[in-house]
Amino acid sequence: MASVLHFNVFDAPEKPVVGDRPRPFGPPMAWDPMTSTLIYGESDAVLVDPLTTVAEAEALAAWVELHHRNLTTIYITHGHLDHFAGLSVLLRHFPGARAIATPKTVDLARRQPVPFYRKLLPGQLPAVITLPEPYEDEAFALEGHELRIIAQGHTDAPDSTSLHVPALDLVVGGDVLYNQCHQYVAQTTPEIRENWMTALDRLSAFSPKTAVAGHKKPGVADTPQAIGWTKKYLVDFDRLQKETSGERELFDAMGELYPTWAAHQAWLMFGLS
Numbered sequence: 001m002a003s004v005l006h007f008n009v010f011d012a013p014e015k016p017v018v019g020d021r022p023r024p025f026g027p028p029m030a031w032d033p034m035t036s037t038l039i040y041g042e043s044d045a046v047l048v049d050p051l052t053t054v055a056e057a058e059a060l061a062a063w064v065e066l067h068h069r070n071l072t073t074i075y076i077t078h079g080h081l082d083h084f085a086g087l088s089v090l091l092r093h094f095p096g097a098r099a100i101a102t103p104k105t106v107d108l109a110r111r112q113p114v115p116f117y118r119k120l121l122p123g124q125l126p127a128v129i130t131l132p133e134p135y136e137d138e139a140f141a142l143e144g145h146e147l148r149i150i151a152q153g154h155t156d157a158p159d160s161t162s163l164h165v166p167a168l169d170l171v172v173g174g175d176v177l178y179n180q181c182h183q184y185v186a187q188t189t190p191e192i193r194e195n196w197m198t199a200l201d202r203l204s205a206f207s208p209k210t211a212v213a214g215h216k217k218p219g220v221a222d223t224p225q226a227i228g229w230t231k232k233y234l235v236d237f238d239r240l241q242k243e244t245s246g247e248r249e250l251f252d253a254m255g256e257l258y259p260t261w262a263a264h265q266a267w268l269m270f271g272l273s
């Protein structure tokens with residue numbers, strides 16, 4: 001008989017970004033707060049997305065160790081470097097774990113602009129950036145329970161995925177899902193946002209009890225309501241992009257609409273299309 005599964009979410013706060021400011025407005029820049037999720041049974045565990053910096057990955061590894069489980073698998077939801085740069089640190093602590101991602105995620109991961117990230121977060125990234133192995137199947141197992149990989153297409157990243165854990169009524173959204181954190185919409189097109197909304201509907205269709213966002217304001221609940229909030233943010237961005245003129249006005253208008261959400265200024269690293 002399959003054992004009972006549990007999960008726990010690690011919140012990493014915003015971290016300061018240094019270097020040249022690409023835009024002359026907005027508050028000091030910080031990288032979005034992030035999450036990593038541990039799903040565990042009686043003796044084994046799976047970790048989703050091992051964070052960015054050495055400090056984060058070391059703290060995450062210590063937190064995983066507190067659960068006294070054998071970490072079998074590390075799953076990477078998408079190929080943006082901030083979600084897997086910490087992998088080499090985790091693998092040093094858990095040499096028996098296998099790091100996997102979809103083949104498309106591995107392709108994107110291989111093409112990440114590592115020097116650009118090293119400039120933004122000087123001295124903070126691991127010296128070695130390890131890639132996950134390409135994993136072809138649509139599911140993997142934890143103590144007899146299925147964890148399903150949901151291909152979501154281009155949302156916040158190309159070829160993004162979410163993870164569905166039916167035994168827990170849990171979705172780990174990856175960056176398809178945000179929670180009270182400004183979304184990386186800066187370089188999306190109307191077509192990408194359309195696909196992003198379809199991806200969110202896919203999460204809704206699972207009727208999850210819990211939905212963990214890739215980026216969330218630390219401490220807020222992992223409520224499935226965040227699926228609707230993420231979608232509304234895309235609708236508002238679409239509308240305000242048409243109603244405003246210029247990136248400064250659009251930036252300010254979104255800030256006024258979502259004054260309590262985290263990491264507004266992270267947009268400015270990339271500019272608004």
Ligand SMILES: [Zn+2]
Pocket residue numbers: 080082083156175214215
């Ligand atoms: Zn992200």
